[in-house]
Amino acid sequence: MSTELRVLTASEWDTWLGCTELAFGGVPISPEGREMYASLTEPQRAIGHWDGAECVGTAGAHSFRVTVPGGAAVPAAGVTMVTVAATHRRQGLLTAMMRRQLDDVRSWGEPLAVLLASEPGIYGRFGYGAATTEMNLRIDTSRARLALPAGTDAVRMRRSSPLEALDACEAVYARLAETRPGTPVRRPGWERMPVNDPESTRKGGSPLQCVLAERDGEVLGYATFGLRPSWDEAGPRGTVAVRDLAALDPASYAALWRFLCGIDLMSVVECHNRPPDDAVLRLVSDVRRCEVRLRDGLYVRLVELGAALEARTYRTPVDVVLEVEDTFCPWNAGRWRLTAGAKGDAVCRRTDEEPELALSVSALASAYLGGVSLTTLAAAGQVRETRAGALAEAALAFSSDVQPWCPHGF
Structure with a gap:
C-alpha cells in the first residue's frame, strides 16, 4: 500500500x-x-x-x-x-x-528530542531512553500526619481562580524550572496547558481550583486541584485531586500540603505526577499510608551526541572514552572522548582512543539527565566497562543532586 x-x-x-x-x-x-x-x-x-x-x-x-x-x-x-x-x-x-x-x-x-510514551516498549528501537521517573501518590489523610518545618504558620493561604493566578504561578514555575533537570522551559502559550480543565476530565469532580502561598505579599508557591466529594456509611470520603504543586521554600511547600490535607469532607489526597524525590515523603508521619507508585516519565533521544553531552555540566570532573552504538542515527555511533571539569566546560569529541565504557545511545540517553545511574545500567548489562574504575567515575559525574522530572504533558 x-x-x-x-x-x-x-x-x-x-x-x-x-x-x-x-x-x-x-x-x-x-x-x-x-x-x-x-x-x-x-x-x-x-x-x-x-x-x-x-x-x-x-x-x-x-x-x-x-x-x-x-x-x-x-x-x-x-x-x-x-x-x-x-x-x-x-x-x-x-x-x-x-x-x-x-x-x-x-x-x-x-541536540535533543524528548517525549512521553503512551506505550513505553515502542521507542527504544529508535534510540530513546527512559530518563525520568514520576511518582503517583494516594495519601490517606486520616492516618498520615505532617511534620511541619519552622515558619509554616507565617505562610498565608489565599484562594484564587487558576486563570487569575496564572502569572504568579508561572513566575514560580520559571524559577523552579532552572533547578530541576527534565523540566520544560515554557514558551508563551504553554502556561495554558496546566489549567486546561474540560469537564470531561474531572471524573465527576469540581472545576479546577487554585490556592497561593504568600508571605509579606509575595507569592512563594501554589497548588491547583479539584475536589471529588464522596460519602459512605461512615461519612465523607472525598478526594483532593492535585494537578500541580510548587513552592520556593520549605515553609511554603509544607503550608500547601497542610492546606490540601486539611480540606473539610476530604480524606484522600491524590497526585498523579510528582518527582520521585518529592519532599512530601519526608513530611508525612507514615509513608505506608501514601500508596507510592513509580512509573516511567520523560524519554530522551540524543540527536547530536557531542553537542548534547557538552550542553550539560557534570557533578565531578570526568575524562572518559565512550563507545556508543547507534544504528538509527549512525552519525552518533563510534568513539567519543568526554572531558569536563567542575565549571561547565565539557568537551565531547571524536577519538580513536581505546574505549573505557561501551553502551547504546538509549542507555546513554537514560543517564543523560542524571536520574538513572550508569552503575544501574551496567548491572542490567546495558553498559560494559573496559577500564577498571571508569564506570564509577562516570556514574558519579553524570549524577544529579535532584532527580530529573517532567511536571506536565505535551
Missing part, C-alpha cells in the same frame, strides 16, 4: 488531529483542548502519512527548551501526537516518521 509522508499544512490540521483522536480511542478532544492544541501546534514541525485524502499517521515536534544538569535550557524537540491508523499498522509508517523526524530535528540544530 502506497502512502505519502509530508509536512503538515495549516489547512490539514483538523484532519491530522482527527487521526490522532481515532488512534487514542476515538473520543473527541474537548473544544477547549482542541483550541489550545491548535494554538500550540507548529504545522511546519509536524508530519503526516496520507493515503489519498485520508491521514493515516501523525507525528509532531514542539519547539522546546529543556533544563539539563547545571541549569542550562537546551533546545529540544518535544515529540508528540505520534500515531498510526489501525488499518495501516505493520507497514513501516512509524519507522518512516521517526526517521524523517530525527533527520529534521538534526537539521534544526536541536
Whole structure:
C-alpha cells in the first residue's frame, strides 16, 4: 500500500488531529483542548502519512527548551501526537516518521528530542531512553500526619481562580524550572496547558481550583486541584485531586500540603505526577499510608551526541572514552572522548582512543539527565566497562543532586 509522508499544512490540521483522536480511542478532544492544541501546534514541525485524502499517521515536534544538569535550557524537540491508523499498522509508517523526524530535528540544530510514551516498549528501537521517573501518590489523610518545618504558620493561604493566578504561578514555575533537570522551559502559550480543565476530565469532580502561598505579599508557591466529594456509611470520603504543586521554600511547600490535607469532607489526597524525590515523603508521619507508585516519565533521544553531552555540566570532573552504538542515527555511533571539569566546560569529541565504557545511545540517553545511574545500567548489562574504575567515575559525574522530572504533558 502506497502512502505519502509530508509536512503538515495549516489547512490539514483538523484532519491530522482527527487521526490522532481515532488512534487514542476515538473520543473527541474537548473544544477547549482542541483550541489550545491548535494554538500550540507548529504545522511546519509536524508530519503526516496520507493515503489519498485520508491521514493515516501523525507525528509532531514542539519547539522546546529543556533544563539539563547545571541549569542550562537546551533546545529540544518535544515529540508528540505520534500515531498510526489501525488499518495501516505493520507497514513501516512509524519507522518512516521517526526517521524523517530525527533527520529534521538534526537539521534544526536541536541536540535533543524528548517525549512521553503512551506505550513505553515502542521507542527504544529508535534510540530513546527512559530518563525520568514520576511518582503517583494516594495519601490517606486520616492516618498520615505532617511534620511541619519552622515558619509554616507565617505562610498565608489565599484562594484564587487558576486563570487569575496564572502569572504568579508561572513566575514560580520559571524559577523552579532552572533547578530541576527534565523540566520544560515554557514558551508563551504553554502556561495554558496546566489549567486546561474540560469537564470531561474531572471524573465527576469540581472545576479546577487554585490556592497561593504568600508571605509579606509575595507569592512563594501554589497548588491547583479539584475536589471529588464522596460519602459512605461512615461519612465523607472525598478526594483532593492535585494537578500541580510548587513552592520556593520549605515553609511554603509544607503550608500547601497542610492546606490540601486539611480540606473539610476530604480524606484522600491524590497526585498523579510528582518527582520521585518529592519532599512530601519526608513530611508525612507514615509513608505506608501514601500508596507510592513509580512509573516511567520523560524519554530522551540524543540527536547530536557531542553537542548534547557538552550542553550539560557534570557533578565531578570526568575524562572518559565512550563507545556508543547507534544504528538509527549512525552519525552518533563510534568513539567519543568526554572531558569536563567542575565549571561547565565539557568537551565531547571524536577519538580513536581505546574505549573505557561501551553502551547504546538509549542507555546513554537514560543517564543523560542524571536520574538513572550508569552503575544501574551496567548491572542490567546495558553498559560494559573496559577500564577498571571508569564506570564509577562516570556514574558519579553524570549524577544529579535532584532527580530529573517532567511536571506536565505535551
